[in-house]
Amino acid sequence: MRSLTDAVCQTRAQLEAGADWDIIVIGAGITGAGIARVAAQRGYRTLLLDRGDLAGGTSNFSSKMVHGGLRYLGQGHFRLTRQAARARERLRQRWPDIITPLPYYLMHHRGRGPGPLAMRLVLWIYYRISGAKPFHRPRWLTPEQLAARLPGLNLADNLGANHYFDAVCDDSHLVLRTLEEAVAQGADLSHYTEVTALRRNEQGQINGVDIACGERRCQLTAPMVINATGVWADGLTPLPEGLMMRPLRGSHLVFDQRDLPLTASLTLFHPRDKRVVFCYPWAGTSVLGTTDLDHLADKNAPARCSAEEREYLLELLPLLGLNHTPPILSSWSGLRPIVTPQPKAGEKQAPSDASREHLIWDEPGLVNVTGGKLTTFVEMAEEVMASAESQGRLPEPQPQPDIILTQRPHLDGSAIGNSLTPRHELVHWARHGAIHQLSDLLLRRTRLGWVLGEGLRAYQDEIQQLCQPALPWDDSRWQQEWQHYWHHFQQYHQE
Template identity: 40%
Template sequence: MNQEWNAAWREQMLPTLADENWDLIVIGGGISGAGIVREAARRGWRCLLLEQRDFAWGTSSRSSKMVHGGLRYIAKGQWRLTRDSVRERQRLLDEAPGLVEPMSFLMPHYRGGFPGPRVLGGLLSVYDALAGRRSHRFHDAQQLRFIAPGLKENDLIGGTSFVDALTDDARLVMRVLSEARADGAVVLNGLRVAQLLREEGRVSGVAVEDCESGETLHLRCGVLAVATGAWAERLRPSDSPRQLRPLRGSHLVLPGWRLPVAQALTFLHARDRRPVFVFPWEGATVVGTTDLDHREDLDHSASISGEELDYLLAACTQAFPAAEVTAMDALSTWSGVRPVVGAAGAHQDKPSNETREHVLWQEPGCVTLAGGKLTTFRPQAIEVLKACADMLGRAFEDDAAPVFAAVQPSLIPGLSPQQWRRLAGRHGRDLPKLAQLIAEVGQETVGITDTLWAELAFACEAEMVLHLDDLLLRRTRLGLLLARGGEEHFAAIRTLCQPRLAWSDGRWQAEIQRYRLLWQRDHGLPEITP
């Protein structure tokens, strides 16, 4: 694997792409596309992944960060989805410690409320049975005063806890892509597929525009896999029925000290009885999520609305009335669009009632993945590749091999075991290179976050950063965790990163201006009208 995976390498690689007759081209650099190219590369396929914007730019950096089985899917009778999810959750916990970590979830029970302890306990017994281990227990109201201080106590009778997991979704994508590249895959961002090429009624390749230079390439492949999430219908034949129902989920990020929680709290919002969460993430506290039809242009980033902000603040007041959280407490927001496959008459039904099951759409030479979940990216990838293998006339089976190579246990001098675990989880095979940069740059973290300055340096040198938002919103999450997107650190970031990115002073200024506008639009607070 070429560790210097950066803009200079990209420039050298682009002219060579058309010389290859690829076995597989994957369109989409989110978790679904990453999973597909990872499994294909491991099997020796000559494969290429193309992402129009940046890796994890869409839903895969804007999810609720939860690697979970989906407890509510049991109540809806979606047994297969829940079973697959809890199995994959455990796989990820075992294979990627430090990146996917267990998290205790707590649901409080109030007198006369639903679900009560018995109903929830019954659902969790099934959940635990599917997972093969018991993780839930009931706590009385007295215990909750210590477990969840500040929780509304009026009519509180207790709470039920269970275990799921949290992740940094964008880093999960990068780790999977790193594994694919180690097995020979070519992975590129900033390349827009403008058109599918067809020969004798079969998809045979793609016409691609380089979003950085405007140049066009024509690439050939044996089979094409489309994994573009909410954009999955863009490349389908025009006479195909429209089935996707884009649903927006928005989140509010608060400083950890402003609403401190030791575990994830889940409860039903008083306004619409939808489950919402308040949970610790990367030293901050996240409140989410909403669930409503996203009717805006998908080519523009989703952003929180005033109504959604009010909804999430009301959730804070409902669960923690004494905290008196307001909009001015927010560090940032994020909104993602879920690629949900709508059922018949879906737009007359509640968004939260939609299934999170995935489907495959096939035409000769092309397989499109629609729908699905973050947690089940691996079995979804296997299903896509089985269909692709049939089109290529190849044998294929799921050997259930690990997604991630094991990280050799070692300690970086001066870092705690907890810091090493975090870095090993996020960087995997790249840890030796990162260790060299830690020795060069030092062990200091950026502000109050856990992110090392060396991680910024590493991203600039070896993680295909094309724009400043790639660095601050996806390679690291500083733009979400620091006030005003990290503005107080811009001078230091420039000193460290501008030389490594080989940007001129003019380019840096243009990137700063672009980032400020993007952050305010996509991650700031909406305009609040009196």
């Protein structure tokens, strides 16, 4: 099976040789990865490009929930919730090692948020429309039952909790697995390759792209280009008239699980504005998030958690029985690609009320897609491909059998620090994960950077020793990589 490293090396050689493709997909987040997989499976010669790392955009900074979106149901978006809840079930069946069910306890406090009975009704509707297993039907937990299920927390006086199920994943692993399958189906892949412009033929129709890969510039032609660049989609082509991109930032704080011991996700109504915020176990840590606010800074610079967002999230700790702030290991912030109508003068919609639905728009030779959710990426990819095929510019499809890659055989090996990353997993990604720089390995192929924070420094020498045979960097390059890594990490983590 071709690894990601092999695929990137082979693709670079093909780019040098002036090869051509049927479809060029721009953006290796979950949206572009899903499209590349479907396109390759249909037998199209497919090339996927990203200007940064694989899964380096929003798809690695999400809340990592594979869910129908209870909140959307509450807002009356029945279709979106139903579609996403069913997509969650399909993803769980396809990749049970990546998408895992997680119990959620929706805690109720007197005078805060909707009442327990109303929520019980909403949860029943949610359960019924998702087609989930009977075992996952919602239940009621008294305060005593809730406390017994979360023995490490000293929960403040609450009315009890509605207990339901959703699923959680590692978002960048979801992208990587999708890419591995795309590559296994024959897709080509080049990261750190920026599309600098779309190319047009004499009739003004899109017929390729200009790219920059390191010092190299070249032009590629293809009958179909797909722009799946998320929050940056309007950088390559304008949105349809009357619409605008409204980047909404969401931030998360990461704690050591020993400081905030959780076996389930707690769904809380924020005391300040009654927004739903989650506190959940992830990759051996406990995560608190997310916020939802307009990102007014440059969207091309790394987004990070502001002091104001940190304060907002920390206000939830007393509800979890904590009257002090444990050390924050790391924090991440992502930009939601939200497309909204241009507001009329004086009109202002609250960020959390803005629709998360995706948008597809096209012109001859080009299909654009933005918005949506991780959870619905397969359905979005199919819609995009239907739109591309309907233009009649692609050759006859030659569908191949679907390739589903499952978990790699689990070798014995202890995990690094308090992370859940075994040493052999780190080495596997170093060798096969198309690593261009150390932060690819430590922030996206593994999650050691987020999970250990500054504690990673204690493992620097060991990581270097383990990975040096797989990554052909000499000692001075390693030193540079470490410096660059810490700079990169700080850019995300601090304000």
